[in-house]
Amino acid sequence: MALIGSTIKPFTAQAYKEGKFVQVTDADTKGKWAVFFFYPADFTFVCPTELEDLADIYPQLQKMGVEVYSVSTDTHFSHKAWHDTSPAIGKINYYMLGDQNHVLSTNFDVLREGQGLADRGTFVVDPEGVIQLVEITSEGVGRNAAELLRKIKAAQYIAAHPGEVCPAKWEEGEATLAPSLDLVGKI
Secondary structure, eight states, X not given: XXXXXXXXOOOEEEEEETTEEEEEEHHHHTTSEEEEEEOSOSSOSHHHHHHHHXXXXXHHHHHTTEEEEEEESSOHHHHHHHHHHOTTGGGXXXXXXXXXXXXXXXXXXXXXXXXXXXXXXXXXXXTTSBEEEEEEEOTTOOOOHHHXXXXXXXXXXXXXXXXXXOOTTOOTTSOOBOOOGGGTTTO
């Protein structure tokens, strides 16, 4: 899977967001940072814990110019029903995209063949539509929104500061590195 550095493919999807059904396309994601957060299915076990964790940092992400699109192969109707019945999912204010035709799951290479479900996959896309970060975990391993936030801050930093890179565990405000021959073998 060589998705890092590739441009997202065209899509159109129906979504549930803040009490309304809305259409979302790839064109809607251009000009801002985006997170595509794939999960296997509504009304399950690990998924609501991850989606709630992401909902808790959504206001911070919005302040950073980041939009969130959660995606499963369920319909937007199922997303609404889950939103209306689950206290954890009821906290969500970001887009919940339905991918019952499997276009998004196929485009991002997370569709489980023969099962019709998406793997747990997180994709951070820059304002030009280029995939900058990818994380895929097995079904039983939940993701951490705080770590995603840290990675997005690092991706935004290096996008704004060409020639610099963020070392392991980098946090906003800490020193970065400027790759050069002088650093080789000294770190």
